[in-house]
Amino acid sequence: MGIYLPIAEISVNVFVLLAMGAAVGFLSGMFGVGGGFLITPLLIFYNIPPAIAVATGANQVIASSFSGALSHFKRGTLDFKLGGVLLAGGIVGSTAGIYVFALLRRLGQLDLFISLLYVVLLGTVGGLMLVESLNALRASRSGAAPVLKKSGQHNWIHRLPFKMRFRASKLFVSVIPVLGLGAGIGFLSSIMGVGGGFIMVPALIYLLKVPTNVVIGTSLFQIIFTSAYTTLVHATTNQTVDVILAFLLMAGGVAGAQYGAKAGQRLRGEQLRALLAMLVLAVAIRLAVDLFVTPPNLYSLSAAGLN
């Protein structure tokens, strides 16, 4: 069944989009990530213009992170104060990101920049995760007990000034890295259309030493607001949010996510991480290939004088 997308201005198949949403939702439920990093490239492969894929991806991320944050809120695994500070940084980063987005679009380098960011970030995160999870798998197979990271361990981040206490996270840390992390994620959110969970979660665990049980809830909480802000700004400055497209993806996504979460409980942590790492790497490689393969058309047209 075809449907015409009013903003993307192309006809697409409803079932392909619902299935795409469901598949990504399943994976995001399974791995506890927003899924934006999968949705946006998939939309680009499906010939949706990158600018619309990014803005609509941000809109879709709100649905999955809102749904996820609700369950963490009910379980009490959400640090509002930490989320709030991350969010303050996020708004600044997101604003800068939107400005850079419009600038790159004017220069004709937006598609390239989005692809490069994806390849570099997904390649790095995927590669690191794969190495770590394979080591963990090998260690558990050889029978050795998994080495637990010692909590209370301090690094340079903990020597920075302007300390603040986050009770729910049992944390006393400078606000500088928290704001910086929020800003970085906000920037990526507006340029890549991702929530940034795949960077936020490891950063909170390894850099700020936030207890793992509050990390996902807090990260989802801040992602709701960053992507909501991103969606709003893209909608007002670039008019690139396609609600029809976003709704189809969300509808498939929220259904898939609940089943994915169930499936995820049957797999062990390191197996899950290894699978996620391979998935992330596969997306990175697919995007990298496109950068190097000779395009069928060297010339492209775009409207001049945007805004």
Place this chain on the structure above:
Amino acid sequence: MAGLRAFAAAVPLSMLFALSPATAQTPPTESIQIGLSTDAISITAGFSGADLTIFGSLENPDPLVARQGRYDVVVVLEGPPRPVVVRRKDRVLGVWINLDSETFENVPVSYSVATTRPLQDIADPAKYKQLSLGAQNLYLKPADATDSPATIEEFTAALRERKAATGLYSENVGGVQFLSQNLFRATVRLAPNVPVGTHKARAFLFKSGMFVKESSAQLEIRKSGFEQSVFRVAHDYSFLYGVFAISLAMLTGWLGRLIFRKD
């Protein structure tokens, strides 16, 4: 056939009687008229391209020229003009990057032509250049005229090629047919991605390879239905639209959890 010829012969006779002796010395000049049955077309969401028929007539045709088929008509439906950037990808360290670009002013978004015969058989290329007629001859003005002619040439050709590849610039040879000596029918193609806005229909009359007269009419193309309302709201009330998109996402997330909850 004989009857028709008799009728054709009767026309100039009756006209001669009607005209005053002074003007009867010089033959009246031909002109062309086109008429559109509507001044606005609404296309719906499922629109996948269509043919638009435009009727027109020749006024004061010379019956001898008409009989020999030496009248030619070219009809153009021209979309609204917009500035366009053409970019060329080049390889930098193995990666394909948009490097060079050329901006053109007032490029018609769409340009669909219908002709009685192939353009090259109607008049010579210089004529088309002068009239800025036909997708290959349409004058495209570069925003920066100081660029080298070779570069401008290259990007102009690329612009035409890309427009043709997306179906926005098309040519329908034989799309103009004479129904009688005076009356003709032109069929121009509307691409599935035809832009909304004010389009201009123009008809050019050629007589034995010489340009005689031009006539034009305006046509408004707009999209209708739900999708168009969404598009308009997204542009005119973009802030409210953004708030709606966010609320919809939150509602979907909340409902999805209620309906599909597995924990």
